[in-house]
Each structure stands twice: as C-alpha cells, then as structure tokens.
Amino acid sequence: MKHIIVYLFIVAGLTAGCSPYVGDLATKACNEATPASASSTRDSARQILDDLVNQGVPGAVLSIQTPNEAWSVAQGLAKVEDKTPMALCHLQYLQSISKTYLAVCLLKLYEENKIDLDAPMTRYLPEKYSRYIDKPSTITIRMLMNHTSGIPEYNSIPTYITTLLQHPEHDFTPEDYLKYIGGKSLDFAPASKYSYRNTNYVVLALIVDAITGDHARYMQEVIFTPLGLTNTFYRNDPHYLDYPGLVNAYWDRYSDGLLENVSLLQRNNVRALIGDDGIVTTPAEALAFLKGLMQGKLLKPSTLDLMKSWANDSKGNPTYGLGLDYGKFQGHTGYGHSGGGLGAGCQLYYFPEKDTYMFVAINLGTVTESPLHKQTTVALEKLYKLMLD
Amino acid sequence: MKHLAQGLALCFCFALSARGQSDSPRTYQDFPIIVTLQFHAFAVPFHDLKSNFKNVGIGLGTEVSYTGNQKFVQQLSVVWYRNRTIGNGLLFYTQPVWRPGIGDNFYGELKAGIGYLLASRPSPALKQTHGEWKTAGHRGKGMLTLPIGISAGYNVQGSGQALVSPFVSYQLLVVSGYNKSVPVVPETLVQVGSRVHF
Numbered sequence: 080m081k082h083i084i085v086y087l088f089i090v091a092g093l094t095a096g097c098s099p100y101v102g103d104l105a106t107k108a109c110n111e112a113t114p115a116s117a118s119s120t121r122d123s124a125r126q127i128l129d130d131l132v133n134q135g136v137p138g139a140v141l142s143i144q145t146p147n148e149a150w151s152v153a154q155g156l157a158k159v160e161d162k163t164p165m166a167l168c169h170l171q172y173l174q175s176i177s178k179t180y181l182a183v184c185l186l187k188l189y190e191e192n193k194i195d196l197d198a199p200m201t202r203y204l205p206e207k208y209s210r211y212i213d214k215p216s217t218i219t220i221r222m223l224m225n226h227t228s229g230i231p232e233y234n235s236i237p238t239y240i241t242t243l244l245q246h247p248e249h250d251f252t253p254e255d256y257l258k259y260i261g262g263k264s265l266d267f268a269p270a271s272k273y274s275y276r277n278t279n280y281v282v283l284a285l286i287v288d289a290i291t292g293d294h295a296r297y298m299q300e301v302i303f304t305p306l307g308l309t310n311t312f313y314r315n316d317p318h319y320l321d322y323p324g325l326v327n328a329y330w331d332r333y334s335d336g337l338l339e340n341v342s343l344l345q346r347n348n349v350r351a352l353i354g355d356d357g358i359v360t361t362p363a364e365a366l367a368f369l370k371g372l373m374q375g376k377l378l379k380p381s382t383l384d385l386m387k388s389w390a391n392d393s394k395g396n397p398t399y400g401l402g403l404d405y406g407k408f409q410g411h412t413g414y415g416h417s418g419g420g421l422g423a424g425c426q427l428y429y430f431p432e433k434d435t436y437m438f439v440a441i442n443l444g445t446v447t448e449s450p451l452h453k454q455t456t457v458a459l460e461k462l463y464k465l466m467l468d
Numbered sequence: 469m470k471h472l473a474q475g476l477a478l479c480f481c482f483a484l485s486a487r488g489q490s491d492s493p494r495t496y497q498d499f500p501i502i503v504t505l506q507f508h509a510f511a512v513p514f515h516d517l518k519s520n521f522k523n524v525g526i527g528l529g530t531e532v533s534y535t536g537n538q539k540f541v542q543q544l545s546v547v548w549y550r551n552r553t554i555g556n557g558l559l560f561y562t563q564p565v566w567r568p569g570i571g572d573n574f575y576g577e578l579k580a581g582i583g584y585l586l587a588s589r590p591s592p593a594l595k596q597t598h599g600e601w602k603t604a605g606h607r608g609k610g611m612l613t614l615p616i617g618i619s620a621g622y623n624v625q626g627s628g629q630a631l632v633s634p635f636v637s638y639q640l641l642v643v644s645g646y647n648k649s650v651p652v653v654p655e656t657l658v659q660v661g662s663r664v665h666f
Contacts (some may be wrong), residue, residue: 100552109480135596159594159601237512237654245519246508247553301529333609334647337593450650 102247103340105156107323109168121150123465128154131458135336135451136443137329138165139458142362143466144370144436153363156434157442158327161342167457170310170325170359171440174418176314176427177358178280180223180298183372183404184287186382188299193290196221196385196401203286211257212282213265220286222269224401225277225390229265232276236260248342256281273390273398277355282353294354306371311360314353320346325359326442328422330355331449338443343424345444356420365427365438369415373429373436410461419445424455433467479547496631501603502529504637504661507550509556512654513640520658525549525557525615533564535593538623541565543579547657556609558586559641561615570620577600577637585613585643614642619659631665 121143128139142151153165173180190195194203199216200223201209209215212230224226230446233239236259242249260278287294295314303311309325312319328345329338349357360368371377376384389397389405397405406413406428415428424445426440439462441452482483506525511514547559563584569575588608595604621635637659646653 133596133599156601162601166607213485237513240650241511241654243514245516245551245554332589332647334649335609336606336609337589337595339589339591339593447650 098330102343103158103160104325104326104342104346105323106163106169106325106327108157108163109166109324110162118148118150120148120465124462125152125154127461127465128152131441131454132156137338137440138326139439139441140165140169140171140362141462142366142436142438144366145466146167146434158278159338160327161330163246164328165442166300167362168310168324169228170312170361171365171425171442172326172328172418172420172423173278173360173365173425173427174356174357174420174423175348175354176365176416176418176425177352178357179372179402179416179427180302180313180368181280181283181287181294181354182386183377184294184298185220185224185283186378186386186401187297188287188290189385190379190382194220194286199288200282200304201290203219204282205285205289208254208257208282208285211261213263214269218269220283221401223283223286225273225388226275226279226281227270227273227390228276228280229267229268229269229271229274229289230276230278231260231263231423232407233257233259233278233281239293244344247341247347251346253281253285253353273392275399280355281353287354293394302368302371302377306376308360308364308367311358311364311368313358320350320359322359326423328420328442328444330421330444331451332449334448334450336450341422341444345412345420348421355420362440364437365425365440366436369427369429369438370436371444373414373431395460404462409460409467411463411467421446423461426431426459435466437462437466481485495665496533498532499530500542500631500663500665501661502531502545502661503527504529504545504547504659506547506549507658509656510551510554510653511656513638513656514548517658520656523549523551523554527661531663534564538567538575539569541567543581549657553555553590555588555590555606557588557617559613560584561613563615563617575621575623575625575633577617577621577635579617580614580621583613583615583640583641587613587643609645611646612644614644615657616640616642617657617659621663631663633665635662636660 137159138155140153151167153167155165157163157169197219200218201216218228233256239259252433285292291297327342330341386401386403390399392398404416411430413430414426417426421444424441429436469647470565504527506527507520508523509519525548531541531543534540539623544562546549550556563581565577565579567575567577588606616641619635619637621633624632639657641655643653
C-alpha cells in the first residue's frame with residue numbers, strides 16, 4: 080500500500096507541475112483614431128453601452144452614420160486583466176460578417192464574367208474538395224451564396240467541437256472542415272429551402288481560390304484597396320491576428336455569467352477559418368465597407384440588386400440574399416450581416432428607410448448562450464430604437 | 469509527457485502484480501482497493517486517443533459484490549485528472565459492473581452508471597461586481613455524468629497475500645449541462661490500474 084501511495088504522489092506531482100494554460104493575448108492601448116462629434120444621440124448611445132459594460136460585458140463599440148451625423152463610441156475594456164480601455168482604433172472580430180465580403184468577391188468575378196452563378200460548383204471547385212460533398216454537381220454557386228445548398232454544417236459536428244476545445248492551438252485546414260461533412264448526405268434537396276451553413280462559404284472561398292489563385296489577395300484588390308481600408312485585415316500576413324490592436328476575447332463557457340479569457344482559442348480558431356469568418360477591422364472601416372457596397376463603389380447597381388434577391392425562410396419571409404442578411408429591426412428593414420464566435424459578437428447593418436449605417440461589436444462570445452446576453456439584447460433594442468424611431 | 473505517463477502506467481501495473489505474486493493465494497473479497505492512472509480527453513469515443521495520454525490523472529475506488537464473487541459488482545470511484553486546455557476535473561461515480569471470465573484468469577467488463585463531475589476552468593474566471601472586475605479562480609461547474617465503460621483484466625493467481633487484478637478500461641463520460649447551447653458533451657477516460665484484494 081505504501082508503494083501505491085508513493086506512485087500516486089509521484090504522478091500527481093508530475094501532472095500538477097505542468098505549465099498552466101494561458102488564454103490571453105497582448106492588446107495594446109490605442110488612442111481614438113476619429114475625434115467624436117458632440118451629439119445628444121451619441122450621449123444616449125454611450126449611456127446604453129455604459130449600462131451594458133456595467134452589467135458584465137467586457138467591452139463594446141458602436142459606430143453610426145446617418146445623413147446628418149457620424150459618430151462612434153467605445154466603452155468598457157479591450158482587455159480586462161490589465162484594464163486596457165476599449166477604443167475605436169482597436170480591431171474587432173467581424174466573424175460571419177466576413178461572408179458579405181466574400182460574397183462581394185464572388186459578385187466581382189460575376190461582373191468580370193469569370194463565374195456563372197447558376198453553374199454547378201463542380202465547374203470551379205477542384206475535385207480534391209468536391210469529393211467530400213454529396214451530389215456536388217446539383218449545387219450551384221447561387222445556392223451556396225444564399226444558403227439553399229443543403230450542404231451539412233461542419234461546425235456543429237461533435238468531433239470538430241471537441242477537437243477545437245481540446246486543442247486550441249490545432250491548425251485546421253480548409254480540407255479538414257470538409258472532411259467533417261465527408262460522406263454525409265445533403266440535409267435537404269438543393270434549392271428546396273433556406274438553412275444557414277458556414278460550410279457554404281468555406282466552399283465558396285475555395286472556389287475563389289481556384290479562380291483567382293488566392294481569395295484573400297483578391298479581396299484586398301477588389302474591396303480593401305478601392306475603399307482605402309488600411310485597418311481591415313484578412314490573411315494578409317500569417318500573423319495578422321497577432322496585431323496588438325486586436326481586442327481580447329471572452330467566453331462564458333458554462334453559461335453561468337463567469338467569463339474566461341479565450342483570446343488564444345479565438346485567435347487560432349478565426350485564423351484557420353476561410354470565407355465564413357476571419358476578417359478583423361475597426362468600427363469605422365466596417366461602416367466604410369457597407370457604405371461603399373450600398374453606394375455602388377464596389378458593385379454595379381444591377382449586381383447589388385442581385386445581392387438583394389432574397390431567399391425566404393420557412394414562413395415565406397425574405398431572409399438572406401447573396402451574402403447579405405435581411406432583417407427587421409424595430410419594424411425597419413436592415414441589410415447587412417451579424418457575426419458571432421466563441422469570443423466576440425457583432426452586427427453591421429444598413430437601414431435604407433433612414434439611410435443609416437450601424438456597426439456594433441462586443442468582445443464577449445455570442446455563439447453559446449450566456450445570461451449576459453439578455454443585457455446585450457436589451458442594449459441592442461435600445462440602440463435600434465434610438466437610431467431608427 | 470505522453471511517454472512518461474505510459475511508462476508510469478506500466479511500472480505501476482508491474483509493481484502491483486509483483487506484490488501479488490509473493491505469498492499464498494487469496495480468493496475474491498469485497499472492498500478491494502482499486503487504484504488507477506487516468507488519461508482524460510474532451511473527445512468523442514474512440515477519437516483523439518493521443519489527447520488522452522497528454523492529460524493524466526489518478527483514481528481510487530472500491531467495489532462490493534452482488535453475488536459473492538466478482539461476476540457482478542458495484543464499483544465506487546473518485547478520479548482526479550489534469551486537462552490543461554479544458555480544465556481539470558474531479559469525478560465521483562458509481563457503476564454496476566458485469567465481469568464475465570474470458571478463458572483462464574482473464575476477464576472482461578461492461579459497466580454503466582452515474583456520477584458527478586466537478587470541472588474547473590483552464591484559466592481563471594472573471595466576474596464584474598460593482599463595476600470592478602475580479603477573478604473567481606478556476607471555479608467551474610458540477611455536472612451530472614453518465615460513465616459507460618468496457619475493460620479487460622487479468623486475475624493474478626500467484627501466491628501473494630493480496631489477489632491482484634491489473635486491468636485497462638475505456639470509459640465514455642456523457643456529461644450533461646455543459647452550457648445552455650451544448651447541453652451534453654462527450655469526454656473519455658483511459659484507465660490503467662489494478663484491484664488489490666488484501
């Protein structure tokens with residue numbers, strides 16, 4: 080028995096001596112890039128964000144542009160541990176808003192007659208990727224773009240989730256994501272219904288790669304450079320998510336209101352994602368992108384109309400175009416996209432009836448439920464009411 | 469770390485086996501000590517076995533027979549494991565075990581039961597109170613767990629005072645209530661150890 084106890088102590092000692100897990104990353108304090116203009120609406124918005132961060136959300140940013148005013152506010156902390164204040168010059172994770180950027184790339188290729196939206200994806204997607212997809216020749220580019228393809232979701236596969244969480248530093252390849260759905264049947268017949276799937280945009284990124292050689296470089300050429308977006312980054316550098324201006328990311332793992340710094344996990348996860356996620360930017364440049372898109376600086380008017388050809392949800396209501404989400408906010412129509420990840424959440428919308436653009440982001444994960452999200456929902460409702468009523 | 473853990477596991481079993489072969493034979497008795505090395509992973513069953521051997525833990529347990537022999541017993545165990553990226557865990561569980569013999573001295577096990585996992589966080593939790601952020605340590609969550617396992621072992625019929633049965637087990641832990649969006653998660657344990665009937 081003595082020997083047993085000795086062995087147990089040896090094992091316990093060895094395991095307890097291993098290095099602890101460090102989830103946070105450096106975030107540098109930065110000065111506000113854009114001087115804020117005085118506005119009573121802005122003061123009200125600042126108060127809403129202040130309430131939000133006082134109820135447990137680490138940090139929040141908001142950027143608004145109406146026909147009469149343009150302003151931004153930042154509240155809370157970009158990094159809690161060293162009390163780095165959230166600032167407008169900090170980079171925010173756009174998460175799934177990245178899909179709208181990729182859709183613009185595809186529509187630029189369409190304008191250049193390099194892609195047919197109604198052609199089967201197998202015309203462009205190399206066989207090394209299409210072999211993982213069921214009946215790939217029945218799925219068109221348009222079906223991928225408006226989420227009517229029926230391709231299964233990779234990021235709800237248990238093996239993917241457990242690998243991601245157990246191995247925060249694992250480098251997934253695009254092919255890895257497709258392997259998770261390899262051998263699975265389509266969830267529904269192509270074009271028979273709408274159902275949002277991240278996998279569609281992974282496939283689309285690979286298609287743009289096949290046509291242009293590098294979808295990230297093409298995005299730089301057709302979006303970032305024309306719009307002068309110098310603080311928007313996507314795969315421009317293997318270390319683009321190590322830039323010190325990027326906010327730290329927090330996750331309520333157990334849905335109990337306690338947060339963990341998951342910046343390392345968030346960074347590595349986002350770094351591996353292609354097409355469906357991956358862009359980081361400042362609030363001002365997020366607005367500049369949507370404004371550039373809606374004002375015709377990126378696409379022809381007829382192509383923008385195509386982007387707004389909506390697929391309907393199960394109730395017959397318009398819900399998603401070609402990389403563009405259709406939403407109703409306080410009774411007002413909005414075009415744009417939302418994004419959510421383990422350590423961040425955001426919304427970017429244009430409200431045509433008010434000619435108003437709005438970007439809001441928090442460095443709290445929204446992909447799993449948290450009691451803190453109730454405050455976020457309340458804050459968003461107040462912001463929409465403030466801006467749109 | 470992986471090789472170290474495997475080496476320790478082997479030494480551990482050999483040491484226990486050697487101890488059991490020194491004196492006169494004993495038959496099955498209730499309340500043996502079950503000592504184990506544990507290898508944990510946040511993984512679906514039979515995937516990512518490499519991870520198991522990176523996350524080492526220890527376990528202690530005992531059992532009592534329903535039938536007076538080792539064919540059908542109830543086990544009670546406590547396991548502590550270290551998992552750097554998911555968070556450490558302390559698991560209490562009990563399982564009825566069916567243990568059919570397979571040839572001379574070898575046996576298999578099928579077991580399923582219920583347990584409670586106290587899982588901590590990999591990095592300190594943060595909470596805001598009255599406008600100030602404070603750390604709440606690695607405090608985690610208690611979760612109901614269903615452990616389901618298979619084992620293979622060997623009854624050492626040597627001349628020892630203690631009957632020793634080294635074994636290896638693979639357990640799936642169905643952990644409930646991980647969070648509100650993912651209510652059930654799979655975890656696995658590879659267990660290498662021995663029952664020692666004094």
